[in-house]
Amino acid sequence: MAQVARNRRGGNDWLREALPKLVLSPSLAMVLIFVYGFIIFTFYLSFTDSRILPSFDLVGWENYSKLFRIRAWDTAITNLLIFGSLYIVICCALGLALAILLDQKIRAEGFIRTIYLYPMALSFIVTGTAWKWFLDPGIGLQAVIRSWGWESFTFDWIKDGDMAIYTIVIAAVWQTSGFVMAMFLAGLRGIDNEVLKAAQIDGASNFALYRRIVIPQLRPAFMSAFVVLAHMAIKSYDLVIALTGGGPGTSTEVPATFMYSYTFTRNQMGIGAASATIMLMAIAAIMVPYIYSELREKS
Structure with missing residues (x-):
């Protein structure tokens, strides 16, 4: 038994x-x-002569060489640098400002926090479509302001090839800044109040308090926000397609839309795979050091 x-x-x-x-x-x-x-x-296809269907005939680095000679790819990289830098900087600045505001124990904090976070619950397709209507000169903000009597008011960035990329920045910041605010607010609530009280007793002003004590202690939140925003900027596709469709012309082309068009529209699968591989490497260049630093700190 x-x-x-x-x-x-x-x-x-x-x-x-x-x-x-x-x-x-x-x-x-x-x-x-x-x-x-x-x-x-996909990495393998980037070294083949694949077009409308996958091919297994290797051509070495030819697709990468062709890729960097395509003018639309140069435009996509330039737009990514403009969009990504503005998107990250504005989201971090606005998110930090909103977090500091909510950290003052204001009334209806929960309600206001929900309002700020609500845009993140929407898909980028919904956001892009809504902002496309809002920014359309014929039915959006410009038409409404002119109907109120300001006939000289003009806001047609979405139709302007030089300014259209900034409309994507506006829509992306509107959707994501509330999420960044929540990250910074969590960091603010984790700061030891005893340190802040000691600084106030020593006569530190509120500005000095935030500049010398609070903001430096938010470094992990800044790093997390940067990583999240950077990878969202690199792989942005649905917002661009819904808002501008990559236009006017190719003025708002980004690597993600370039990759899709060359793979599925222009039947250049090898070049599309090469652009996708470069996007993956860019995201890995951001994520791998971050993950390594996190693991090293824990160990």
Whole structure:
């Protein structure tokens, strides 16, 4: 009887250890195949002469050489630099300002915080469509202001090739700044109040308090916000398509829209795979150092 009981306990222990692995193995297999497998496949296609269908004839670095000679790719990289830099800086500045405002224990804080966070609940397609209507000179802000009597008012950035990229910045900041505010607010609530009280007793002004104590302690929040915003900027596609469609012309082309058009519209799968690989490398250049620093701090 004792031997049977021991065998039964041994079987239960084995099942208890093996069950989580059995449950997770299908999900792990799907991730390995449909995420990392297709990443490797895309990387391979970037070295082939694939066009409308995948090809396995290797051409070396030819697709990358062609890619950097395409004017639309230069435009996409320039737009990404403009959009990404403004998007990150404005979101961080606005998010920090809103977080500091809410940290003052104002009335209806929960309601106001919900209002700021609500845009993040929307998809970028909805945001892009709404801002497209709002910025349309014929039916949006310009038309409304002129109907009130200001006939000289003009705000047609969405139709201007030189200014259209800034409309994407406006829409993206509107949607994401509330999320960045929540990150900074969590960081502010984690600061030791005793340190702040000691600084106030020593005669530090509110400006000096935030400049010398509060903001430096928000470095992890700044790093997290930068990583999230940077990777969202690099892979931005749906907002651009919904808001401007990459136009006027190619004035708001970004790497994600370039990759899609060359892969599925112009039937240049090899060049599209090369652009996707470069986007992946850009995201990895941001994520890998961040993950490494986080793991090193924990260890």
